[in-house]
Amino acid sequence: DAMVIQNPRYQVTQFGKPVTLSCSQTLNHNVMYWYQQKSSQAPKLLFHYYDKDFNNEADTPDNFQSRRPNTSFCFLDIRSPGLGDAAMYLCATSSLGGWGETQYFGPGTRLLVL
Amino acid sequence: GQNIDQPTEMTATEGAIVQINCTYQTSGFNGLFWYQQHAGEAPTFLSYNVLDGLEEKGRFSSFLSRSKGYSYLLLKELQMKDSASYLCAVRDQGGYQKVTFGIGTKLQVIP
Numbered sequence: 001d002a003m004v005i006q007n008p009r010y011q012v013t014q015f016g017k018p019v020t021l022s023c024s025q026t027l028n029h030n031v032m033y034w035y036q037q038k039s040s041q042a043p044k045l046l047f048h049y050y051d052k053d054f055n056n057e058a059d060t061p062d063n064f065q066s067r068r069p070n071t072s073f074c075f076l077d078i079r080s081p082g083l084g085d086a087a088m089y090l091c092a093t094s095s096l097g098g099w100g101e102t103q104y105f106g107p108g109t110r111l112l113v114l
Numbered sequence: 115g116q117n118i119d120q121p122t123e124m125t126a127t128e129g130a131i132v133q134i135n136c137t138y139q140t141s142g143f144n145g146l147f148w149y150q151q152h153a154g155e156a157p158t159f160l161s162y163n164v165l166d167g168l169e170e171k172g173r174f175s176s177f178l179s180r181s182k183g184y185s186y187l188l189l190k191e192l193q194m195k196d197s198a199s200y201l202c203a204v205r206d207q208g209g210y211q212k213v214t215f216g217i218g219t220k221l222q223v224i225p
Contacts, residue, residue, distance in 0.1 A: 042215040105156035
């Protein structure tokens with residue numbers, strides 16, 4: 001049973017061409033996160049939502065935006081992708097109050113910028 | 115902020131036991147996670163420690179010492195499928211559960 005779903009799994013875009021990655025969840029979790037992970041590096045938190053409350057990390061480039069229209073869906077918009085934005089993008093969810101408040105990750109979207 | 119250190123690579127033999135260490139320096143602490151990540155896949159949850167001591171779950175155990183800023187993940191009876199990266203992650207004390215990940219330890223299990 002898929003719990004955190006990311007589409008597409010692979011995305012190819014052109015330098016400077018806007019791209020949107022999507023994430024959906026069936027867990028009804030309050031919190032949704034977007035991470036960027038480059039090869040052999042730690043996942044880096046870009047931003048997260050607590051319900052509709054948006055929290056941007058201080059070092060997240062302005063090129064990255066996010067939308068959460070409802071509990072189930074969250075989108076990552078990259079307005080003008082650069083070559084350095086090629087990475088795996090991971091969506092995760094968690095629920096406040098649960099044991100360990102574990103983050104559940106989706107399978108990720110691997111972005112290639114040409 | 116958080117600073118998390120773990121070895122970048124380890125090699126161990128199938129059937130053996132391996133211990134992966136993690137040290138952290140934090141401005142606040144509210145739990146430590148271990149995740150397993152196979153190449154090209156998303157991290158999957160292994161364990162969570164918020165109090166000192168050992169948590170055992172099948173072949174995997176995790177230990178925490180808050181006073182020392184230290185944790186380890188112990189894998190017993192290693193299997194080839196355990197070849198993966200193991201990420202140590204620390205959660206902040208306040209705010210919106212921000213979790214900071216270490217770079218991960220790439221474990222190779224050899225026959």
